[in-house]
Amino acid sequence: MDRRDTSVTLPWMGAGTELLTRAVDALPDDALRAPSALPGWSRAHVVAHVARNAEALMRLASWARTGVETPMYRSREHRAAEIESSAQAPVAVLRAELASTAAELDNALASLDDTTWWSEVRSALGRPIPAAEIPWMRVREVWLHAVDLDAGISVAEIAPDVVDSLLDDSTGTLSAAEGCPAAVLTPTDRERTWALGPESDRPVQVRGAAAQVLGWLVGRTGGEGVDAVTADGDPVPVPAPPRWL
Numbered sequence: 001m002d003r004r005d006t007s008v009t010l011p012w013m014g015a016g017t018e019l020l021t022r023a024v025d026a027l028p029d030d031a032l033r034a035p036s037a038l039p040g041w042s043r044a045h046v047v048a049h050v051a052r053n054a055e056a057l058m059r060l061a062s063w064a065r066t067g068v069e070t071p072m073y074r075s076r077e078h079r080a081a082e083i084e085s086s087a088q089a090p091v092a093v094l095r096a097e098l099a100s101t102a103a104e105l106d107n108a109l110a111s112l113d114d115t116t117w118w119s120e121v122r123s124a125l126g127r128p129i130p131a132a133e134i135p136w137m138r139v140r141e142v143w144l145h146a147v148d149l150d151a152g153i154s155v156a157e158i159a160p161d162v163v164d165s166l167l168d169d170s171t172g173t174l175s176a177a178e179g180c181p182a183a184v185l186t187p188t189d190r191e192r193t194w195a196l197g198p199e200s201d202r203p204v205q206v207r208g209a210a211a212q213v214l215g216w217l218v219g220r221t222g223g224e225g226v227d228a229v230t231a232d233g234d235p236v237p238v239p240a241p242p243r244w245l
Helices: 006-026 029-033 043-066 076-087 091-110 131-148 160-175 210-217
Strands: 120-122 128-130 183-187 194-196 204-208 227-229
Touching: 006 043, 006 091, 006 131, 006 160, 029 043, 029 091, 043 076, 043 091, 043 120, 043 131, 076 091, 091 131, 120 131, 128 131, 131 160, 160 194, 160 210, 183 210, 204 210
Parallel strands: 183 204
Antiparallel strands: 120 128, 183 194, 204 227
C-alpha cells in the first residue's frame, strides 16, 4: 500500500478513530484513570496523547495549506509535558477533546487539494514528507492506541489491510535500527512474507497470524501466538525486535 494514497488512508483513519472512540465511550469514568498497556501511562494519558496528536497533525495540514511552517511540536519535552498536563484534566474534558480534535483534523485535511496534499512538511522526527502522509500517520495512532487502552481491543481487531500496511511500515523502519535481528515474517494467514533486519542467508522465520506477528513486532504483545524456527525448521526463541516509534 502507498501510504500517500489518501483514498485508502482517510477511510482507515475514520474507522480507527471510530474504534478508539467507541472503546473510550464504553469505559466508566474511573476506568480512564486506571493503567493502560503502555508503561507509566494511564488510559487518560493515551486519550490525551491522541487528542494532542490530532492537533499536531492539524499544524502540519495548516503548514501544507498556507506555506507557513508550523511544526508538530515545539520539542520532545514540551510534547511530553502537554500530554501529562492534559491527562490530568476532568474526564468529561478528555472525552470531549478526543471527539472535537478528531473532527477538527478531519476538517483540516478536507481543506487540502490536489496541490497542497503534495506540499512538503516534516514529521516529528524531522523527516521531510508530503502532506499526503498525514492520514497514514494518524492511522498508526488511532488503531494502535485503541489496543494500548487495554480496554478489550486486541491486535486481532485491527483491520487486515491496516495490519499489512503496519507490517510494511514497521519492518522498513526497524530493519535500519541497530541490533535488529535478521528474520522473515511468515504470517500463517497471508500468502506473502516480510523481511526484517539485515540480509542473511539463513534468517529466522517468525510465524503466527499476521495480527499477532504485528503485535510482537511493534511491542503490543509479549509474543503470544508467535513462534520462531531456523531455516532448517528447528524451534528457537522468538527474537526481540528494536523499539518501534
